[in-house]
Amino acid sequence: MTKITEQPSKYRHLEKMSIEELTANINKEDKTVAFAIEQALPQINLLIHNVVTKLSHGGRMFYLGAGSGGRLSVLDIIELPTTYGAPKGQVNSILAGGAEHLIEALEEKEDDTEEAWSKLSEASISPKDIVIGISASGTTPFVLAGLKKCREHHIATGCIVSNPDSPIAALADFPVEVITGPEFISGSTRMKCATAQKMIFDMISTTTMVRLGRVEDNKMVNVALINDKITDRAVKMLMETAKLTDYQQTKQLLLEKGSVKKALDHLSATNTH
Structure with missing residues (x-):
């Protein structure tokens, strides 16, 4: 294979x-990153279709990565319970060296060929789930070993890589190859490769949450009411959607029901009867 990265x-x-x-x-x-992603949209769409299918049937998604891509996947998944009310554990990230060491650059851990499957096993991985390997080079031993074990255990896999014809893509059922080209600083894949990974994570998680019914119209109606700013946003969302005019009454209803979605369902049921 050619290591364009x-x-x-x-x-x-x-x-x-x-x-x-x-x-x-x-x-x-x-500016070239979005175009590279556009070229890979058919692959991305196929991967997301399979993610949605797995999650719709009670399965889970796991990102598996090291370095910049792995750390970015952690940042993506930790926001989903707040933004979309997604159940904790539905979408996960396994980072080489452990997510608890997110701010430490444990780059040597990408060479560990045992940790990935060990962590997946601890999470009781099964064929109901899907695992997506993240690797700029497409050769990261941590990711490669994890996907190989997944294949042996009949667990569906995808990947996001930035080199063509890589070993990791060969092991993935649904490979995504986004060829972003040489970096501005030679070999510094925290730049364009990582930018592409972040954009694709946004696509995967956002599209999946929409398809799982956690968004209505263009609104995050399942947002968790974790602070004053979000609660205020949710009150205004509920007022706009339900055509309510009293802020305090709307806020009281929202806090009583726990989410915009549940408040809307309550109002709908009340109006029906």
């Missing part, structure tokens, strides 16, 4: 560039 940057002598030149050139490279 490790190829030299097309920009030379960065230390001689001004701040204006550096930011303009980084921005120029970043």
Whole structure:
């Protein structure tokens, strides 16, 4: 395979560039990321279809990653219970070295070939679930070993990689190859590769939550009421949707029912009777 992610940057002598030149050139490279994702949309769509199917039947999704991509997947999943009221444990991330070490760059853990399956086994992984490997290079031993074990145990797998024809893609049932090209800083895949990964995580989690019925119209009606700002937003959402005019009464109803969705269901049932 060709490791495009490790190829030299097309920009030379960065230390001689001004701040204006550096930011303009980084921005120029970043603009190519969305196009690279567009080319991979058929693969992304197929992966999401299978994620939605698994979760619709009581299964779970696991991201499996190391480095920047693994850390970004943790950030994606921890917001889902708040934003969409998703059940904790429905969408998960297994990070090489452990999510509890998120702020530590335990890059050596990406070479561990035992931890991935050990962590998946602790989570009682089964064929009801789906595992998505995250690797810029497509060769990360932690991810590769985990997907290999999943295949042996008949567990569906996907992947997000940034090199073509990689070993990880070969082990994935639903591979996503987003070829973002050489990085601005040669080999620094925390840049374009990680930007692409973040955008795809947004696509996977958002689309999945919409298809699972956790969004109505364009509103996050299952948002958890965890602070004053979100509660205020939810009150206004409920007022707009249900055509209510009294803020305090609406807030009282919202807090009593626990979510915009439950309050709307209550109002609908009340109006029906």
